[in-house]
Each structure stands twice: as structure tokens, then as C-alpha cells.
Amino acid sequence: MTLSELNQRYAIGNHVQFKEIADGVIIAEIANQHAVANIALQGAHIATFQPRGEEPVIWLSPYAKFAPGKSIRGGVPICWPWFGPHKTDSKLPGHGYARTVPWEVLETQALPDGSTFLRFGLIESDATRAQWPHPSTVQLDVTVGKALRVELATSNTGKAAFELGEALHTYFHISDVAKMTIRGLENCEYLDKVQDFARFIQKDxxxxxxxxxxxxxxxAADCVIEDKGLKRAIRIAKQGSKSTVVWNPWTEKADKMGDFGENGHRGMVCVESGNALENVVTVAPGETHKLVAIYSVEKL
Incomplete structure (x- = not known):
């Protein structure tokens, strides 16, 4: 669908507009009484979300590259249909292909409470089917309001069950990593990828x-990012998720990635809602699995 066709069919006044920000890269710009947000059609990638009168909730690197087939540094990348490296083929892309392929707009709607709803569908191709041979449909529902609600739905349209790994790899904007504490995972077990997947229990x-x-x-617990610098907390509530991933690459790795900028890692932290490792999901024929995350701001 062309940019003109998208705007004719799915634009909503000043609330939803579609714009081409780079060659072949189209974004949906959302602006309502509650918040502003941008979503790239490549990957159905939520790039920004900022409630009115607040600092941004979602972190996007100022050096993020918007180019066909390239992952975007920041925002809410969709890891699907596996998390981390592929189980049997190391040549396939880490975290799956959903974040770097085109999605289509299926619906936009202005809701009675002033929020904005958008639905996207993953576009299948020969290339995606070669990586994921299981008949399925994938949709992302996004509601932009006082909170940001994200729902990733995977339906098994085939005749055999399949195993699904997934995550909403969300980057959150913080004042400084030294002024932040994440609550909600106390007494949880975790596998530490920095220490060769050694298993520990989170004390505090x-x-x-x-x-x-x-x-x-x-x-399945909520997580809360307490940010003393911004005097606020970001609450991450979730459904259909048994794993939470916490990630910050720190100085050396961030510098090697090239799209963080100097000390860029200090202004972000990833708290990812998903199903990974021993929490991968089995989706039976005819079933739909839904992963939901809701991001909201609270005063400290």
C-alpha cells in the first residue's frame, strides 16, 4: 500500500498520519489528548511514546538508523518467533525476523476515551516461510493513551502444535542508570547471560x-522502574508472559554497537516482557497466544 493509500484509508484527522521518514521507511505518527507516539511499519516497531506533560517513556537512540531490513536501536523491537539465537540454525537472525520485515496496517480507530488504537499484521513472504514453516498469523495491537498497551497475538492456523519464543524488547527512557532501581523481581530465579547462563536468585x-x-x-509479576532523577516510576504490567529480561550493554558493548552514542547506555534500560528459554510457549492448532504489556507512569 502506498503512502497516499495509507493516509486515505487509515489516517484519522490530526490523530494518525503516515509519513515517509527515509527511503522505503514509513511511520505512523499518533497524537491525541493523552500522548504522542511514532510506529514504524517495518517491524510494527513502536519507536516513541511520550505522555503529555511527561518525559518520554520509550527510549530511542538519537543515532537510530531507519533503513529497510535493519533493526532500530531503541523503541519496542518485537522478538518473534524465537528469542535469542535460533535453536538449531545459527545463521538465522537473533531474536527472529519480525522486527526487520514489513507489517501492514489492518485498522486504526479513535477511541471514546481519547486514546488511539492501531492494529498491524505481519506480512509473510517466501523468505519468512523459509525461516518459520508453521502456518500462523501474527498481529500487534497498540493502544496509545495515558498508558501504552501492546498486545502481540500469535494464531496457529496449521494442523500441528509449534513452540514459540517471543519478547517485547522495550527500551525505557531514564534519567541515569545510576539513579534507577528495578523492583518486582525480588526472589525470582534468573539465568545470567554475562556469566554463561549461570542461575541465580535476585535478592533485592x-x-x-x-x-x-x-x-x-x-x-508474571509487574516490574517498576524507580527513577529518582525524574522523580517517577514506570510500571510494566504484563499478561501471557512468564519471562522478564533485563538488559543494559554498558560502556564497552554499547560503544561497539555504534548506534548508542557516547554514554547512550546510561539513559536507557531494557525490561522485556516475553517467553524465553524454559518459558517458551506451545501453541496448539486453532489456538491464539497473546502477550500483553502495559506501560504507565507513576509519581515517586
Missing amino acids: GIVIESEVDRVYVNT
Whole structure:
């Protein structure tokens, strides 16, 4: 669908407009009484979300590259249909292909409470079917309001069950990593990818002072990012998720990635809602699995 066709069919006054921000890269710009947000059609990638009168909730690197087939540094990348490296084929892309392929707009709607609803569908191709041969449909529902609600729905349209790994790899905007504590994962088990997947139990709130890459398993709990610098907390509520991933690459790895900028890692932390490692989901024929995350701001 062309840019003109998208705007004719799915634009809603000043609330939803579609714009081409780079060659072949179209975004939906959302602006309502509650918040503003941008969503790239490539990957159905929520790039920004900022409630009115607040600092941004979602972090987007100022050096993020918007180009066909390239992942975007920041926002809400969709890891699907596997999380991390592919189980049997190391040549396939880490975290799956959903975040770098085109999605289509299926619906936009202005809701009675002033929020804005958008639905996207993953576009299948020969290339995607070669990586994921299981008949399925994938949709992302996004509601932009005082809170940001994200729902990733995977339907098994085939005749055999399949195993699904997934995550909403969300980057959150914080004042400084030294002024932040993550609550909600106390007493949870986690596998530490920095220490060769060694298993530990989280004793207290999470404070980050070096590279952190952990998969917390068997937890459906809310997480709260307490940010003393911004005097606020970001609440991450979730449904259909048994894993929470906490990630900050720290200085050396961020510098090597090239799209963080100097000390860029200090202004972000990833708290990812998903189903990974021992929490992968089995989706039976005819069933739909839904992963939901809701991001909201509270005063500290």
C-alpha cells in the first residue's frame, strides 16, 4: 500500500498520519489528548511514546538508523518467533525476523476515551516461510493513551502444535542508570547471560553498575522502574508472559554497537516482557497466544 493509500484509508484527522521518514521507511505518527507516539511499519516497531506533560517513556537512540531490513536501536523491537539465537540454525537472525520485515496496517480507530488504537499484521513472504514453516498469523495491537498497551497475538492456523519464543524488547527512557532501581523481581530465579547462563536468585531490587543481561524465569509479576532523577516510576504490567529480561550493554558493548552514542547506555534500560528459554510457549492448532504489556507512569 502506498503512502497516499495509507493516509486515505487509515489516517484519522490530526490523530494518525503516515509519513515517509527515509527511503522505503514509513511511520505512523499518533497524537491525541493523552500522548504522542511514532510506529514504524517495518517491524510494527513502536519507536516513541511520550505522555503529555511527561518525559518520554520509550527510549530511542538519537543515532537510530531507519533503513529497510535493519533493526532500530531503541523503541519496542518485537522478538518473534524465537528469542535469542535460533535453536538449531545459527545463521538465522537473533531474536527472529519480525522486527526487520514489513507489517501492514489492518485498522486504526479513535477511541471514546481519547486514546488511539492501531492494529498491524505481519506480512509473510517466501523468505519468512523459509525461516518459520508453521502456518500462523501474527498481529500487534497498540493502544496509545495515558498508558501504552501492546498486545502481540500469535494464531496457529496449521494442523500441528509449534513452540514459540517471543519478547517485547522495550527500551525505557531514564534519567541515569545510576539513579534507577528495578523492583518486582525480588526472589525470582534468573539465568545470567554475562556469566554463561549461570542461575541465580535476585535478592533485592536491581541496581545496574556494569553489563547486565538476565532472563528472569517463571515470573508474571509487574516490574517498576524507580527513577529518582525524574522523580517517577514506570510500571510494566504484563499478561501471557512468564519471562522478564533485563538488559543494559554498558560502556564497552554499547560503544561497539555504534548506534548508542557516547554514554547512550546510561539513559536507557531494557525490561522485556516475553517467553524465553524454559518459558517458551506451545501453541496448539486453532489456538491464539497473546502477550500483553502495559506501560504507565507513576509519581515517586
